[in-house]
Amino acid sequence: MEDTLVNRKQLNPEAGPEAAYGARLRSVRERRGWKQDELAAEIGYSGRHISAVETARKPPTRQFSTAVDVVLKLDGTAESFVREWGEIRHGVLLEGFPEYLHQEARATEVRLFEVGVIPGVLQTREYASAIESNSVRCGAITADQAAERVQALVERQAALERHNPPMIFAVPDESCIRRPIGSATAMEAQLDHLVAFAELPHTVLQIAPYEMGERRSFNRSVNLLTLPDRAVVSYVESETQGHLDRELASVVPLVRTYHRLQAEALSQAASVEMIHQARKGTS
Incomplete structure (x- = not known):
């Protein structure tokens, strides 16, 4: 599945943590010049799954975020998607x-x-x-x-x-x-x-x-x-x-x-x- 200019959905990273994650994933992917199907093939998911995460229709998981980090060489960096996933998950937990x-x-x-x-x-x-x-x-x-x-x-x-x-x-x-x-x-x-x-x-x-x-x-x-x-x-x-x-x-x-x-x-x-x-x- 590819996000064509015709059906490309505008993203609003201010809509919530998962929306921000999806918008950043799209931004990083596009900076690399990759289509959704190309990233999907690299990390073992479908293009439809990539699209769903980018548009916040499906929440990211640790496994997904780890795969993205490995392929994009972001593991352990400040831009790590695993790090962002952790912040999303912790956002539903009590302070402390x-x-x-x-x-x-x-x-x-x-x-x-x-x-x-x-x-x-x-x-x-x-x-x-x-x-x-x-x-x-x-x-x-x-x-x-x-x-x-x-x-x-x-x-x-x-x-x-x-x-x-x-x-x-x-x-x-x-x-x-x-x-x-x-x-x-x-x-x-x-x-x-x-x-x-x-x-x-x-x-x-x-x-x-x-x-x-x-x-x-x-x-x-x-x-x-x-x-x-x-x-x-x-x-x-x-x-x-x-x-x-x-x-x-x-x-x-x-x-x-x-x-x-x-x-x-x-x-x-x-x-x-x-x-x-x-x-x-x-x-």
């Missing part, structure tokens, strides 16, 4: 979270607490998609942004499945396994996934039961990372904002509170049994 993801990918230990929903790195694609679909229905994000969030989660999970993965300690509140998300089938699969997670050699899963009452230490999402140099950082999230903290004065109390939470939570065996009982309730 992109930096957290960078640190999480290199952490040696990850500690998680969550209320109401399964922690992100433990979510199945179907469970995560159900959450994001509701955000689309509420008008909070677009369908494309929902897809980007789910893809970002999948990539985040993959980063934690590396060689020599970090120890992951997860202490979700009981509400996380009791609250139905998506279809009954999706929720069953999610609970099965938690049980499988608990069986891994580098994981610990403990449920903070309702009976803890006021002794439950946290009332919002808390993530703690131990980095290769043994430094610890925290990430605390509200509905609208995330905050990454490296200051010992505020991080150390969170670490101590997390240890108390673990001491009072159910054992892993008791937690798995509770998950099995919750799964029966979804059938």
